[in-house]
Amino acid sequence: MRLKDIDLNNLDLYEKGLPHEMFEVLRKESPVYWQEEEDGQGYWAITKYDDVVAVSKNTKLFSSQKGAVYLEEMSQSQMEVRRSMLETDPPLHTKLRGLLSKDFTPKSVKQYEEFIRNLAKKLLEEAFSRESFNFVHDVAGNLTMGVVAEMMGIPGEDMPELIHWTNQMIGSTDDDEERLVDRDDQSLKDLPMRSPTSLKVYEYAKKVADEKRLDPQQDIITKLVEGSIDGRPLTEQEYRMYFILLLIAGNETNRSTMSHGIVALKEHPLALEKLQNDFSLLPTAIEEILRWATPVYYFRRTTTKDTEIRGVKIEEGAKVVMWYNSANFDEEIFSDPYTFNIGREKNRHLVFGGGGPHFCLGAPLARMEIRILYEELLPHFDRLHIAQPISLMRSNHFHSLKELILSYK
Numbered sequence: 001m002r003l004k005d006i007d008l009n010n011l012d013l014y015e016k017g018l019p020h021e022m023f024e025v026l027r028k029e030s031p032v033y034w035q036e037e038e039d040g041q042g043y044w045a046i047t048k049y050d051d052v053v054a055v056s057k058n059t060k061l062f063s064s065q066k067g068a069v070y071l072e073e074m075s076q077s078q079m080e081v082r083r084s085m086l087e088t089d090p091p092l093h094t095k096l097r098g099l100l101s102k103d104f105t106p107k108s109v110k111q112y113e114e115f116i117r118n119l120a121k122k123l124l125e126e127a128f129s130r131e132s133f134n135f136v137h138d139v140a141g142n143l144t145m146g147v148v149a150e151m152m153g154i155p156g157e158d159m160p161e162l163i164h165w166t167n168q169m170i171g172s173t174d175d176d177e178e179r180l181v182d183r184d185d186q187s188l189k190d191l192p193m194r195s196p197t198s199l200k201v202y203e204y205a206k207k208v209a210d211e212k213r214l215d216p217q218q219d220i221i222t223k224l225v226e227g228s229i230d231g232r233p234l235t236e237q238e239y240r241m242y243f244i245l246l247l248i249a250g251n252e253t254n255r256s257t258m259s260h261g262i263v264a265l266k267e268h269p270l271a272l273e274k275l276q277n278d279f280s281l282l283p284t285a286i287e288e289i290l291r292w293a294t295p296v297y298y299f300r301r302t303t304t305k306d307t308e309i310r311g312v313k314i315e316e317g318a319k320v321v322m323w324y325n326s327a328n329f330d331e332e333i334f335s336d337p338y339t340f341n342i343g344r345e346k347n348r349h350l351v352f353g354g355g356g357p358h359f360c361l362g363a364p365l366a367r368m369e370i371r372i373l374y375e376e377l378l379p380h381f382d383r384l385h386i387a388q389p390i391s392l393m394r395s396n397h398f399h400s401l402k403e404l405i406l407s408y409k
Contacts, residue, residue: 043319056354067302148250153219260293291349
């Protein structure tokens with residue numbers, strides 16, 4: 001691929017998997033690359049590891065709050081009604097994060113280990129009893145959402161509908177007709193991801209909040225309902241966007257990582273055999289699966305003043321986009337980056353962010369979920385077979401599998 005042919009906005013390129021060739025060209029020839037947009041001002045694509053880390057950590061120069069974190073350009077009023085914790089800078093970000101930060105420490109999430117293991121065993125037993133099953137939904141998605149529902153204090157019977165809603169929201173650019181959203185429909189401009197499904201989530205979130213106020217529990221929704229920032233309770237907008245963020249984080253990124261890991265191990269049988277013979281490799285294998293999967297392609301920042309990256313002048317108000325998938329395969333950081341190495345040492349991938357205040361709150365929980373599921377799954381791997389070609393979402397934001405059909409023989 002030649003530099004002049006690169007179009008980071010071409011969603012069709014992402015349906016085939018991580019577009020490594022395109023990002024390798026960018027890293028080598030134009031690591032700070034100007035990408036035109038048909039429906040926007042254009043943006044600077046940052047593809048080198050060290051630059052992604054530098055942008056992530058410097059929240060005063062590269063703001064999440066000034067222009068949001070997705071490529072879409074929004075008016076100030078749109079940003080205010082759609083703002084989640086992701087679209088804030090310190091000190092507000094620190095205060096919002098602090099409401100639940102203690103609930104996601106390694107020590108705190110450990111209390112869910114038995115629940116996760118029992119749920120994983122149950123889901124695998126049910127899946128293995130069928131001729132074939134969709135691992136993305138039947139195992140990984142039900143596991144990750146089941147854990148989040150437990151933490152949020154949401155009834156288990158509501159889980160299928162919540163999964164369906166979040167699938168519709170994150171799949172709003174996919175060709176699946178059920179989920180495809182008209183990006184030009186101005187009636188949707190104030191909704192998260194321009195998805196009308198968010199209205200259903202708003203209504204459900206309000207119902208849950210009302211129930212927690214009447215009957216407080218030891219769960220994270222009660223903490224949000226009873227919590228305060230600078231002596232005031234969360235606004236309705238702050239609460240419902242926090243609610244959506246928890247659902248999407250719980251449903252999407254880790255289920256995709258788990259699913260990509262299945263594919264990677266099946267495509268690398270020597271690595272699988274090595275791991276099956278030595279479970280002590282599981283911690284480093286998990287980090288390599290995370291790097292290999294990179295479930296979120298990018299997040300955006302907006303410059304607060306004129307600056308410069310690698311000698312390229314960037315004006316105030318410019319969109320700066322950090323491409324984590326490129327950083328995670330940067331040849332200057334990762335030796336043999338295209339080799340799936342379950343024993344890779346010092347695997348400093350950026351799956352959970354590039355450091356700074358926006359580092360993923362749920363990272364300890366995500367790692368524990370993957371570990372437990374794979375501990376239960378590895379003894380059965382030889383009987384698992386990929387039964388159909390995998391199906392990826394048409395998106396340059398989520399590296400997401402829609403389906404991974406497996407048979408168990």
